Amino acid sequence: MIYLRWLLFPFxxxxxxxxxIRxxxxTAGILKSREFDLPVIAVGNLDVGGAGKSPMTExxxxxLKGNxxxxxxxxxxxxxxxGFLVADAHAQASDIGDEPAQFKNKFPHVTIAVAEKRVEGIEQLQTSHDLIILDDAYQHRAVKPGFSILLFDYNRIREPRLLLPAGNLREPFAGRKRADIIVISKCPTVLELGDQSELQKRVNPFPNQAVFFTSISYLPLQNMGGQTTNTMIDDxxxxFLLTGIANAHPLLEHLKKQTLHIIHHKYPDHHQFSLKNISKLADDFLACNAQKKLIITTEKDAQRLGEQELQQVVKKLNILVxxxxxxxxxNQQKQFDKLVTDYVRKYSKHSPIH
Incomplete structure (x- = not known):
C-alpha cells in the first residue's frame, strides 16, 4: 500500500x-462566497470518510431545535x-441520501432538505427558517457559513497528511484555519491529559479556535422501526454485522468487548445494498447453527435497507440497529453548547418565524 501511495504522490x-488555487x-473574492442574513452552521472534515459528522449534526x-x-x-x-428537495414522511434514502433519511426518521418535525448547490438550497429555506445546519459542507466554499465545526477522527489523526489520491485529505491541512471549533471525535472514553496535549499539538489550532474531545456513545439496540429493544449481546x-460505512473499526472494537463471534458483511461507504447482498446475508444467517445469533447494522445503513425491492428479505431477518x-x-459539553448558542443568539434575526 505504501508503494502505491508513492506512485500516486505526483497526482x-x-x-x-x-x-x-480554488x-x-x-478568499480573494474572485470566486463568490455567499453570506446569508441568518445563522448558518457548517459541519465537516478535511479528509474523506467518516469523522462523526452525522452524530454531530444530530x-x-x-x-437548537427547541428554540x-x-x-x-x-x-x-x-x-x-x-436539485432541491425537502424530505417528507415517506422519503427514502434513494430520494434524499442515507444520512438525511436518518435525520428525518429521528427528527420528523425538523425540516430536512438536500441540494447539490447549497446556495440555492439556503435561498429556498431562509424565508421560513431562522437557522440552517449544513452537513458535510466544509469544502463547499460557495457558501460562507457564520460558524464552522471541523472534525478530526482520533483513529486517523496521526496519519500522513497527504492529499487525494495518495492520501485521504480533501484539502491541505492549512484549511483548518476556517474553523471556529475543532472537535477530535471517536476518542477513547478515557483519554489521558498527556495524550490530549499531544493531539492538540498535532491539530495545532489557531488562537481563536477551541478544541474539544468527544467519544462515541453506543445506545441500546433498536428494531428497524426505531423502537428500543431489550436484546442483549453476550459472549x-x-x-452478523452489516455495514456500508467509511470506517467500521470503532464499531467492531466496541462489539468485540461483548462477543468475539462476529461475521462482518462489509461494503463500501454509502453502498446501495442489492437483493443479492441481503440474500447472501440471509443465507449465511440461516446456515449458522449458533443457539443465539443476531443481525446488527448501523443507523445509516438501515436507511438503505428500506428500499422496496429488499423488503421481502429484510422483513424476515429481524435486523437490529x-x-x-x-x-x-x-466536562466540555457546556462550553461547547455555549459557543454554539452564543453564535446563534448573536446572529439570529428578530422575526416571528419561531
Missing amino acids: SLLYSLVVV NWCF YLIRL HKLATLSRGYGRKTT STTL LPIGIEFLN
Whole structure:
C-alpha cells in the first residue's frame, strides 16, 4: 500500500495545486462566497470518510431545535434525485441520501432538505427558517457559513497528511484555519491529559479556535422501526454485522468487548445494498447453527435497507440497529453548547418565524 501511495504522490501534488488555487480564489473574492442574513452552521472534515459528522449534526439539532425553526441542508450523497428537495414522511434514502433519511426518521418535525448547490438550497429555506445546519459542507466554499465545526477522527489523526489520491485529505491541512471549533471525535472514553496535549499539538489550532474531545456513545439496540429493544449481546452471541460505512473499526472494537463471534458483511461507504447482498446475508444467517445469533447494522445503513425491492428479505431477518451519539470528554459539553448558542443568539434575526 505504501508503494502505491508513492506512485500516486505526483497526482496528489496536482490535486493540491488545484485545491489551493480554488481556495485562494474564494478568499480573494474572485470566486463568490455567499453570506446569508441568518445563522448558518457548517459541519465537516478535511479528509474523506467518516469523522462523526452525522452524530454531530444530530447533536446540534437536539441542542437548537427547541428554540429555533431550523433546517438541515445536505448534498444528499447517493440519491437518485437531483436539485432541491425537502424530505417528507415517506422519503427514502434513494430520494434524499442515507444520512438525511436518518435525520428525518429521528427528527420528523425538523425540516430536512438536500441540494447539490447549497446556495440555492439556503435561498429556498431562509424565508421560513431562522437557522440552517449544513452537513458535510466544509469544502463547499460557495457558501460562507457564520460558524464552522471541523472534525478530526482520533483513529486517523496521526496519519500522513497527504492529499487525494495518495492520501485521504480533501484539502491541505492549512484549511483548518476556517474553523471556529475543532472537535477530535471517536476518542477513547478515557483519554489521558498527556495524550490530549499531544493531539492538540498535532491539530495545532489557531488562537481563536477551541478544541474539544468527544467519544462515541453506543445506545441500546433498536428494531428497524426505531423502537428500543431489550436484546442483549453476550459472549455466547454470534453477530452478523452489516455495514456500508467509511470506517467500521470503532464499531467492531466496541462489539468485540461483548462477543468475539462476529461475521462482518462489509461494503463500501454509502453502498446501495442489492437483493443479492441481503440474500447472501440471509443465507449465511440461516446456515449458522449458533443457539443465539443476531443481525446488527448501523443507523445509516438501515436507511438503505428500506428500499422496496429488499423488503421481502429484510422483513424476515429481524435486523437490529445500533444507534450512536457523542459524549464530551473533560466536562466540555457546556462550553461547547455555549459557543454554539452564543453564535446563534448573536446572529439570529428578530422575526416571528419561531
